[in-house]
Amino acid sequence: MSKQSAVICLDLGGSFIKLGVMNAQGELTLLDQQKIPATSWDEFTALVSRMIAQHHLHFTTSSPVAISTAGIVAPDSGEMFASNIPAFHQRSLAKELGAILQREVIVHNDADCFTLAEALAGAGKGHKVVFGAILGSGVGGGLVADGRIITGQNGLTGEWGHGPITLTEVEIDGVTRRLPRKACPCGQKGCLDSYGGARGLENLHQTLHDRTASSVEIIESWQQQEAQAQQTIQAWLQIVGQPLAYSINITGASRVAVGGGLASVAPLIAALDEVVQGCVLSRTAHRLVVPGEFAHHGGMMGAALLARDLTRRA
Structure with a gap:
């Protein structure tokens, strides 16, 4: 070299x-x-x-x-x-x-x-606007347009994990369930981060079923068709999918590259893409939400x- x-x-x-x-x-x-x-x-x-x-x-x-x-x-x-x-x-x-x-x-x-790497050389290569969605222990994000990182006020852009935007109602097997707005370490209440990342998924499972389980256990149980895990993931997909669709509508992104630990669960990201495609203003022929190549x-x-x-x- x-x-x-x-x-x-x-x-x-x-x-x-x-x-x-x-x-x-x-x-x-x-x-x-x-x-x-x-x-x-x-x-x-x-x-x-x-x-x-x-x-x-x-x-x-x-x-x-x-x-x-x-x-x-x-x-x-x-x-x-x-x-x-x-x-x-x-x-x-x-x-x-x-x-x-x-x-x-x-x-x-x-x-x-991460978003820049995906836009220039990874899952977002060839797309004009790329949104990076981090689903790790928490929720984060970034935005790249025309190969440049968009940096907003105080260095904040693409932070879809924070702000009081969490759904208070979800549909699970045709039944409406209400969810409490959780206090967030950022100082606000009702942030997506409370239910959206790996720790958020665990919080959601505890809230819905009064049962403690790791995100790995929840996802494995979901893939095995276990009933409670299925319900938790149903709720999680709504909670995460709708704000992600808002983010796409606002930014005009044609590709969302997902990073963080949950990005490694391909069936989960494929299911998230289906929810997002149903919520954006214009459904695309290609997948919008995909795992990043540089996780x-x-x-x-x-x-x-x-x-x-x-x-x-x-």
């Missing part, structure tokens, strides 16, 4: 730092993974410096660092809002880390990076593609 055009890639989550490198052909190689020192800036920067130094043979001293991270990056100041990673919460991560590493550092939200390292890939584009245009 030519080191001259390499991009150093970092994915920063609440649990781990992943280090990779992208070559000139756009191929991503994962090099390392370490538990993140989530509460200490000094320990965090020391670990990042050490990880890059240990793998220095894969890139040059001028290779930029592209970071995909949980949290919001303020578009004007670069200040991070990442309450689950206090190590760099309310810091200008790109500027401060760049000074320590003596490299150009580019930072962007992980959902946005594991889409954030890193998107960040590297973004860095490469910004470097080229600089």
Whole structure:
């Protein structure tokens, strides 16, 4: 691999730092993974410096660092809002880390990076507007149009998981069931995140059946035609499908690439597509909602593609 055009890639989550490198052909190689020192800036920067130094043979001293991270990056100041990673919460991560590493550092939200990777090289390739729907432990999203990440006010775009939009009634086997609006850690009440991701699916099952089960157990039982799991997934598809259809109507997306753990359950995403197709203003001949092709390292890939584009245009 030519080191001259390499991009150093970092994915920063609440649990781990992943280090990779992208070559000139756009191929991503994962090099390392370490538990993140989530509460200490000094320990965090020391670990990042050490990880890059240990793998220095894969890139040059001028290779930029592209970071995909949980949290919001303020578009004007670069200040991070990442309450689950206090190590760099309310810091200008790109500027401060760049000074320590003596490299150009580019930072962007992980959902946005995933969406960019899918739009340029994955499930959304060839589509003008791509919506990224993250269905992991929670619900997140991103939006790409004409190959560019759309970044709105305060760095927020495509965040369909938050805001009081959750359905309060669902139809299960022809019977209307009422659902309570759950309080959300974001400070609002009734967010889709309460019922939409893997933890939300578990909350929904508990609410409907007063029974505790993991998302994996619920989905496995659903695939085995177990009655309670079937009812839970019926409700989940309505709760998630309708807001996703709104998002498509508003953004004009012709492809939704799904990331996160639930994206790996192909029958579930196919069922979600059927619900969404029934709710959008114009049903399409092709599938609208599909699993993303970069479920594991889409954030890193998107960040590297973004860095490469910004470097080229600089």
